[in-house]
Amino acid sequence: MPYVNIRITREGATADQKAELIKGVTELLETVLNKNPATTVVTIDELETDNWGIGGESISVRRKRGH
Amino acid sequence: MPYVNIRITREGATADQKAELIKGVTELLETVLNKNPATTVVTIDELETDNWGIGGESISVRRKRGH
Amino acid sequence: MPYVNIRITREGATADQKAELIKGVTELLETVLNKNPATTVVTIDELETDNWGIGGESISVRRKRGH
Amino acid sequence: MPYVNIRITREGATADQKAELIKGVTELLETVLNKNPATTVVTIDELETDNWGIGGESISVRRKRGH
């Protein structure tokens, strides 16, 4: 019954990788807290790099600076 | 003054259907909790089926399996 | 399979009222979008009035001013 | 270490404007709460006007009515 929201920048995660995240998080909640995987919901939000900031600047700007 | 976020998979909800959700949720909060509809905010997020998982697998995979 | 998050101020909503919200939103999603109620998840967050702002001021301050 | 999520309608915010929001929120949290800007994360979600409701109707409908 848990709900997990994973937010990342949109930089090419494949369907297979997203499936791995869904599977991995669901298993983790079963292992650690004995949560029923059948009702564990996982959502993934992919945001443009202009729409994500850390350290006061956007990821777009950081990428240009070589981060 | 409530804020409601509705998350669904992106599978063809029309503008009219989304308007019905907004209206319905706003009325529900007025009926049940006497919340002022004028300041009730409702947002709807539509996610790709690759980005939504339940039971440890993505909706894309479930759809292929006939769910 | 939808996920709905309802956020309100903590001002005495009862367990029965919260149950009505859960039932009402789940039915709305079934009626409007034919979503399966069995996997519709609804969560309710109740926030202190100091932690909710509209119009640039907190609900606590607005309540004191007679809103 | 704070996390801030800003949700607006998708109506033409530029990369520069979004960078200003990221910078401004990060500075605000440093000024008010002495939070370390290096680990302050800001995300911006831009939603279609069909997917945002206030007062029981969508922004799309309100815009048509001249709001």
Added chain:
Amino acid sequence: MPYVNIRITREGATADQKAELIKGVTELLETVLNKNPATTVVTIDELETDNWGIGGESISVRRKRGH
């Protein structure tokens, strides 16, 4: 730089279990998407069982019915 929000019912998760969730999700994102663990943020929300619904009823009610 990912942000992950885990939402569960408040039913006795210990600090150690929550630390395991934080560690596990952070490692998963590094393994699957090569995300830098240093800037991966994980938050955990624990909700009262009255405030969580599935299948149109609250977890409190389901627990009473023996679920």
Added chain:
Amino acid sequence: MPYVNIRITREGATADQKAELIKGVTELLETVLNKNPATTVVTIDELETDNWGIGGESISVRRKRGH
């Protein structure tokens, strides 16, 4: 009409500081994007340090280590 959610650890933010955050974010959105302050909603979530992780470990653990 924007909605902003600020998430911080619960470590003593006062009502006045939270009011400053609400005011500051609302003004920022008006200045940068010309958003109407009357319908800008700001919510603040304060989480226990056990429930917040960065770098794969909880803030509680980091605080004990002297961070």
